[in-house]
Amino acid sequence: MLKLQISQTAPMPLQIQLECLPGELHALVGPSGSGKTSTLRVIAGLMQADEGLIQCADIDWFSADHAKVNVNLPTADRSCGFLFQQYALFPHLNALENIAIPLRKHHPDSIERLQLAQKWLDKLGISELSQRMPQELSGGQQQRVALARALARQPKVLLLDEPFSAIDIPTRQDLYKTLASIRKELNIPILLVTHDLKEASLLADRITVIDQGISLQTASPRMLFQKPRNSRVAQLVGINNIFRGVFSAGALSLDGSPHVFQVVDKGKIPAGQKVAWVIPQSGISVHSQTMPKTLAATVIQLSSIGQIASIQFLIKGSDVVVNWEASSAEIKRLAIQLGSEAHIEFDAQQIHIMPLRPINDPRRLQESGSAIGL
Template sequence: MLKVKLSQTTPNPLQLSLECLSGELHALVGPSGSGKTTALRTIAGLNHAHTGSIECNGELWFEANEINGASTSLSPAERSCGFLFQQYALFPHLSALDNVCIALHNSVAGLTERQAQASQWLNRMGIGELANRMPNQLSGGQQQRVALARALARSPKVLLLDEPFSAIDAPTRQGLYKTLAELRKDLNIPILLVTHDLREADLLADRITVIDQGVGLQTAPPQVLFKRPRNPRVAELVGISNKFEGVFTAGKLSWDRCDRVFEVLDKGKIPANTPVAWVIPADGLSLHQQPSASSIEAYVEQISALGQIAVIQLLLNNAAHTLTWEASAAEVKRLELEVGKNTHVQIDGSKIHIMPLRPINDPRRFTS
């Protein structure tokens, strides 16, 4: 297990606490410059935090406090991290085999044995026949597999992946996803993945930590994160488009600029008459041709076809709110949805998730 608790203010602010179990893939997501790569580099020992601790499998890699500074700080070599960089960082003058051999230089004495182990890793990555090629003779996906073989050859205790799939095409990316899934079963080590792709994080990760401005905002399994974000900023960063405001009192949520009141589960954590933000997931929405006592009339403002999926923009409550709904082309046809026509939206109050609403300059918006 990897346990990380870090705090620093300069040069790159970072307030982060997370755990990653052996065999678990934990994704770090957030906007560019949010601190994702800084977190990986700090865990690997390439950056140094002011205070906090890093522990792996019971071994303390780093510990520091504001009074005494760092009491423990292992070097990058001592931390046994396999680090896969976004740009691969292969040595251009060495073959694929020799690039992997570099990782074994300090742990395997004989050249023949180093080459044998490196060859095994290249075979495991499915590119054994490319051992003698130079990096410029390899495709992006092949270079990535060489870099991954090199990161794993020294039997690391933690694997750190810094946007490893961002520069390769979709079919190659799918192949690497499969390879990573197979490796997870065999390696049984913590894996931290930095990615800007929420779909990728949803597909691969057991848990996701959302980072913004160097602050870890929320850690949760994907199915929890995308339905129950901790606060409006998390909702924004994970791409929840249907986010609104209202007032919550004892299980009843009123909607700003709307006379509709929803019955919402009251967990007893929010005082009466509290302004809140709220979100509704896709499975909490349905469209109907005919009105009902609980439906809301909506005007179809825009329909954007994306292959077999259409994204529909709806204006509700006399254009007071905009709602986004996704459906198959067949569903759009069945409902006779057309730009300029009206339809009727049903919102399932049991699927609504409410969050405290904080002013933008209130630091508690990150934690409440």
């Protein structure tokens, strides 16, 4: 298991807490400059944290308390496989020689090194590329060679820094399959930095959201999208319907609207507290006629991409905008068009209430189950 609990002030302020189990793929997501790559660099020993702990397979790689460093293994002694966004292959070496580079320390015999390197080329299905120079390889082929090189030293943790962002979609999907296949054999922690939420949801067992150097929430993709810890997390994971209101003893208001929803009171929010709240697409229904619990709305935006339509409704008598996606067939059935009237129903049981917390509120760094989690 990889365990990380670090803080630093420069060159990039970080307060990161996460764990990654053997065989688990753990994605780090967040906006550009949020500290995702810096986190990987700290793990690999390319940057040094001020305080905290980095532990892999029960061995301390780094340990410091109150600016006193107790353990700080050099990068060469940390068993990390690091795959960079830009491949970083040596241009004067062929594919086989590139993969053999990290084997020098433990395999002094050059013939043995090349034999081991060839095995990794075979595993990744690119054995025929062994004698090609990097400039003779496509982007996807270069990335496979770089991945083989990262794995050749049999690392105890694999660090992937946006490895798929520079390649086309079909090649990317092939590499997804390759990664899914080899991770079963490796049984080591894998950390993936990506800005692509769909990629993270597809590949990762768990996701950590990072913003301004702080880990905001770690959860499974499903839990993260259904129950973000606070409104900032909801924004960062691309939830469209984020509302504000006041919660009091099971009654939840919708700012800008007189409507009140009755939701389950879990006793974690004081009466009269201002909150943010979200609801998934599955919790929103649209009807062509008024019903007991519906809110009248007007279609203010309608756009279609293929067979999927994206619609924005403005709740009548308010400034509340509701986003909804549906198939073209559903849009036709409901006779939805720009300026038409519709009736929105919210499933109160799917509403998730969150505290309003500023970006620098340290309380959100507490463990799951504390006052910040709902």
